[in-house]
Amino acid sequence: MTTTGPWDDARARDALRRLLDAAIRSADPRAVLADHLPERPSGRVVVVGAGKSAAVMAAAVEEAWPDLPVTGLVVTRYGHAVPTARIEVVEASHPVPDAAGERAAARILQLVEGLTADDLVLALISGGGSALMPLAAPGLTLADKQAVNRALLACGATINEMNVVRRHLSAVKGGRLAAAAHPARVVTLAISDVPGDDPAAIASGPTVPDPSLFADARAIVASYGIELPGAVRAHLEAAAEETPKPGDPRLSRAEYRMIATPLMALRAAAREAEALGLTPLILGDALEGEAREAGTLLAGIARSVAAHGLPARAPAVLLSGGETTVTLGGASGAGGRNGECLLGLAASLAGHPGIWAIMADTDGIDGSESNAGAIAAPDTLARARAGGLDPLAALAAHRSHDVFLALGDLVVTGPTLTNVNDFRAVIVT
Structure with missing residues (x-):
């Protein structure tokens, strides 16, 4: 995949996977x-x-x-x-x-x-x-x-x-x-x-x-x-x-x-981002809190990059690590904290153009299912609704896995045999 030219869906998705792979390799x-x-x-x-x-x-x-x-x-x-x-x-x-x-x-x-x-x-x-x-x-x-x-x-x-x-x-x-x-x-x-x-x-x-x-x-x-x-x-x-x-x-x-460590992985991803023509911004290696709310926060930073060039000028990638939490509150749930954080981001962005994201556990397993995480694109909510899904209801029920599975946007790595916590990358073009 070329690292120059317009940032279309295929290029953004390829870049996201390359960033995740670089982070995992650094911890092998x-x-x-x-x-x-x-x-x-x-x-x-x-x-x-x-x-x-x-x-x-x-x-x-x-x-x-x-x-x-x-x-x-x-x-x-x-x-x-x-x-x-x-x-x-x-x-x-x-x-x-x-x-x-x-x-x-x-x-x-x-x-x-x-x-x-x-x-x-x-x-x-x-x-x-x-x-x-x-x-x-x-x-x-x-x-x-x-x-x-x-x-x-x-x-x-x-x-x-x-x-x-x-x-x-x-x-x-x-x-x-x-x-x-x-x-x-x-x-x-x-x-x-x-x-x-x-x-x-x-x-x-x-x-x-x-x-x-x-x-x-x-x-x-x-x-x-x-x-x-x-x-x-x-x-x-x-x-x-x-x-x-x-x-x-x-x-x-x-x-x-x-x-x-998580920071070593983020720095490896930052080097890969530069090779891909992206300005990397490491937000931190220890982000915590409720997963859905963390997704909303990351969406806000991404919108600021797109609208104001702050805290980085596009094309840029926001990198972060850490471990969010999901409070089930009696719900059975399907998925993990990365899927929930990602769906929270997508819900907050509401189809904002030019923003793609990947969120995954570097050990290869996100929560209750066999995927490492998932990818969200500008059309995630629209495609979900066109397929008869209610992404906001899925988010409330802690069932992010259902949405990304139906869209074909799960990230499956298998066991990576390492673990430097969660990896999140948000590309703003």
Whole structure:
């Protein structure tokens, strides 16, 4: 597709996909992980990990250290495994945890116990690790964790709020994994999927100190009116054993290295935009809030570009990352936060000419369906109505997937084996 000439529908759609692909490529562990590996230790190397990228990260370790006798276990989402020779890969459920993840987490904890100061624990952490490593704190069950997880997903809590609660219900999160590995050296290689790249929030921070308290978890539960199982409520009230805090000597040999982040992905997309003849404007890598409202906000900025050349002159592309939320309010829904944000943008633009957008989860799965996201064009609402759909009613019912499926505008990538959160690009010509 040419990068010059008029901005018609075909050119805009091609550019949007190229921007998404550039963002995803920048976070491919096979391309970036080796540069962040520590020096080889004199003792054993035990590789553990959890997340949607855990398996491909493990494969990248094996490729970088072909002659090192590494051992270990990582757990990833169903359908995200890749072949490995020395590091075992287990698949489990996400976003609601299952028994396979629980068993894998228990084995990971056992693998890091009894090591010496000469040994290295290489922790491969990426988005989704919280649900994939659901070993409950003593006195709690997997069913308790599943119930809390479902409630958190439905109530509209932010990812950081979810992780505060999860850390205080876990036997491995909130620094407990690194504490169990002491006195071994622990080096974490992480791919960030959270706004702000807070290590304590990525997979609920199994290898870093936890600054939050049981009291914070209780406050979050209360603020959303979440009904807890009795055992969970009692556990949070008792606050018997806090998570390891900053300065805990058990974490004195723990290091953290970020190998891919949302901002890195946005910068890669910005470079691609320039090659396509677009002026890139990165709005931020940590946008949060209700998805539909975020779409309305982005539509307003796009209209300003079109009408006033502010905050950038067309042809331009507005790039953003982060993680919005969808508060279902009892609706069943069909789709994810990216589809809802995109339909919110389209509804607000109301057919404004010369504006196209793509919104997708960089892991390849947006919410409840198998697509990564979708594309909206100036004629999205008109085509939907011509096909007998009511896009505004679909938006109110949280069924954005129905609209974009009917229009043939879903973006399907399959599992990308990485995850640097949501990617949004709005082209204004």
